[in-house]
Amino acid sequence: MAKEKEQDKQQDTKPQEELTEWQKRNIKFLKKKEAEELEKKKQQEKMRLERNPYAASQKQAEDDEDKDSKEKVADKASDKKKESSEFSEIVESDQPKPKKVKKPKEKKERSPLQKAIRHALPVLLGAVLVLAISIFLVSPLSKKKVITVEGGNRATQEDVLSASGISSSDYFFSFILNRSSYMHNILKNDKLIREAKMTYHFPNKFTIKIKEYNIVAYAQTDDGYQPILENGTRLGVVSSQDLPDNFLTINLSSEKEIEQLIKAFSKLDKSLVQQIQIVSSADSSTTSDLLNLEMHDGNTVRVPLSELDEKLPYYDKIKQNLTENSIVDMEVGIYTTTSTIESEAAAEKEKAQNEANADESQTESTDESTELTESNDTESQSEVSQEASATSTETDAVNDTSSTQQ
Known part of the structure; x- marks a missing residue:
């Protein structure tokens, strides 16, 4: 036992050498082979003991002794194994792990028939x-299509299809390729429609969605009344029954002014436009495009058409301070007045005009009398001169006669 301890100490003091992968596998193989031989010997010994009972009892005693000694040796070996395993783990952690080499996949060779089919498949498809x-093009299905129109209130499906130029003889594929040209025709030929878009549904259904x-x-x-659209287009006359409860009336004769007015309305807030009831010309001598806007609240706004989108938004703030129906004049600057004040001012202006006209007529009559007096004086003077000339003529004649007699 003392010798074994000394040997163990000597082995512990020796530096542990690093084992290669092949050495580890070889040691493992040898241990396995040794265990197999040991197992084989045990089987043989067991068979021999079964034949000789005395030898079996003796062998049992020896086995007990060997077992005790082996347990001690096993304890020491386990301690050594733990130390060696810890050391090997440290060494393995320091060493880089070997890369796994991927085995190349073996390609299956295709038969000549498979190769031929593979090459011919795109051509066949x-x-x-x-x-x-x-x-399909030869069959009647190439011209069969179902077209529906959605989103129209005033424009009917027949009107839209007629404006598009779509024909029942158009082929299916040409119809798909020329969708943009059909939509362009709709916008060009139908003034009611602002936007048109076509969508396709399998197998042969088409939907035209429009916005008016x-x-x-x-x-x-x-x-009667003619509706005016956002683009300035006038529609046919509608009956009074088709008119809405509240609507805007435009009494302008110039189409250019109407288009300009519609463009100005598009820049204003919708709530402000809805307050206007009637738009008419103010017939101003100083401002040719001055408009007269009659509001639903009873007020009147005068504003130039060229400045409508700039000045009219101030009306919402001004009307809050008005206590009675007033006139908001935006021709030059912005000020408020009433019809009473304007009528009084107009009466005073007319009175002053009449007085001025009377003064002018009186001055003209005075001038006429002066001219008449002057003309009378001139005539009297001419008569006196004529008489004097006649008298002198007679005197000359008498003198001539007397001289002749002598």
Whole structure:
């Protein structure tokens, strides 16, 4: 036992050498082989003991002694094994792990028939596709299509299809390719429509979605009221039953002024435009485009058409301070007045005008009398001169006669 302890100490003091992977596998193989041989010997010994009972009891005693000694040796070996395993773990952690080499995948070789099919497959698919398209174009299905129109209130489906130029003889594929041109025709030929878009649904259904221009005002004519759209287009005369409860009436004769007015309205807030009831010309001698706006609240606004989108928004603030129906004049600056004040001012102006006219007429009559007096004086003077000349003529004649007699 003392010798074994000394040997263990000597082994512990020796530096542990690093084992290679092959050495580890070899040691493992040897241990396995040794265990197999030991197991084989045990089997043989067991068979021998079964034949000789006395030897079996003796062997049992020896085995007990060997067992005790082996347990001690095993304890020491386990301690050594732990130390060596810890050391090997430290060494393995320091060493880089070997990279796994991927085995190249073996490619399966295709047969000549498979290669031929693979090369011919794209050609076959293309030929089948061309054949299917050709059959479809020849068949009546190539011209069969279902078209619906959505979003129209005033424009009917017949009107939209007529404006688009779509024909029942148009082929399916040409119809798909020329969708943009059809939509352009709708916007060009139908003034009611602001936007048009076509969508396709399998297999042969098409939907045309349209958006129409809104009616912003009505023009009053001798025949009735004509709706005016956002783009300035006038529609046909509508009956009084088709008119809404509150609507804007435009009484302007110039189409250019109406288009300019609609553009100005598009820049204003909708709530402000809805307050206007009637738009008419103010017939101003100083401002040719001055408009007269009659509001639903009873007020009147005078504003130039060229400055409508700039000045009219101030009306919302001004009307809050008005206590009675007033006139908001925005022709030059902005000020408020009333019809009473304006009528009084107009009466005073007319009175002053009449007085001025009377003064002018009196001055003219005075001038006429002066001219008449002067003309009379001139005539009397001419008569006196004529008489004097006649007298002198007679005197000369008498003198001539007397001289002749002598």
